[in-house]
Amino acid sequence: MTEVTDRLQAVEESISTAAAKAGRPRDEITLVAVSKTHPAEIVREVFDSGHRVFGENRVQELLAKAPLLPEAIRWHLIGHLQKNKIRKALPHCELIHGVDSSELAEDIDRIAGELGLYPRVLLEVNVSGEESKFGFTPETLRSQFENLLQLSRVQVEGFMTIAPYSTDPEHSRPHFEALRKFRDEMAQFAGVPLPGLSMGMSGDFQIAIEEGSTLVRVGTAIFGERPQRT
Numbered sequence: 001m002t003e004v005t006d007r008l009q010a011v012e013e014s015i016s017t018a019a020a021k022a023g024r025p026r027d028e029i030t031l032v033a034v035s036k037t038h039p040a041e042i043v044r045e046v047f048d049s050g051h052r053v054f055g056e057n058r059v060q061e062l063l064a065k066a067p068l069l070p071e072a073i074r075w076h077l078i079g080h081l082q083k084n085k086i087r088k089a090l091p092h093c094e095l096i097h098g099v100d101s102s103e104l105a106e107d108i109d110r111i112a113g114e115l116g117l118y119p120r121v122l123l124e125v126n127v128s129g130e131e132s133k134f135g136f137t138p139e140t141l142r143s144q145f146e147n148l149l150q151l152s153r154v155q156v157e158g159f160m161t162i163a164p165y166s167t168d169p170e171h172s173r174p175h176f177e178a179l180r181k182f183r184d185e186m187a188q189f190a191g192v193p194l195p196g197l198s199m200g201m202s203g204d205f206q207i208a209i210e211e212g213s214t215l216v217r218v219g220t221a222i223f224g225e226r227p228q229r230t
């Protein structure tokens with residue numbers, strides 16, 4: 001075992017512990033190993049240990065890495081998707097976590113039609129009300145949700161949020177709880193199941209699992225510190 005696969009195993013164990021503590025089945029939770037900034041060789045080590053779901057936040061980087069790695073990798077796009085990258089990104093992504101406006105969803109829908117795809121997406125919600133964030137406000141999403149569900153190609157499977165940075169994971173809990181409650185409200189209102197809740201990162205994924213997360217996006221705790229991006 002390598003350092004990285006050791007850390008992967010430790011994260012897996014923490015996920016199982018948090019699931020058990022919350023009385024949830026482990027298989028309700030998908031670990032998205034966030035490989036951004038890390039080279040394909042390291043991703044392959046993690047792949048070779050049996051892991052399959054990886055997350056990137058930049059389309060350019062995903063497109064550079066994917067051809068160097070096995071096709072069995074299931075790539076998730078976790079960051080903000082720029083409109084001019086949709087066409088290239090769609091064929092590679094199992095799930096797009098960060099759809100943050102109706103315009104973007106409509107563009108994805110149109111391009112998916114041209115490509116013959118049915119992309120699965122999560123809508124990013126800014127439940128914390130932080131100014132600088134991407135994401136729908138809950139009010140905007142309430143008013144646009146029915147239209148989003150009408151899109152013929154895009155499959156809305158749930159929501160995603162990023163908690164404000166804090167060194168205390170307990171500070172993330174109210175944001176995760178708010179997203180879960182928002183999901184319950186929208187599922188009831190629209191009469192559709194919205195099983196996907198993407199919340200929790202290296203610092204707070206255990207809390208997120210206690211609050212109902214089904215997709216944890218974990219980078220640093222598996223791959224180590226990232227070099228600073230310029």
Ligand SMILES: *Cc1c(COP(=O)(O)O)cnc(C)c1O
Nearest residue numbers: 034057078201202217218219220
């Ligand atoms: C980088 C990133 C993560 C992973 O963050 P870590 O703290 O390294 O686990 C999760 N979600 C998004 C959207 C990211 O950009």
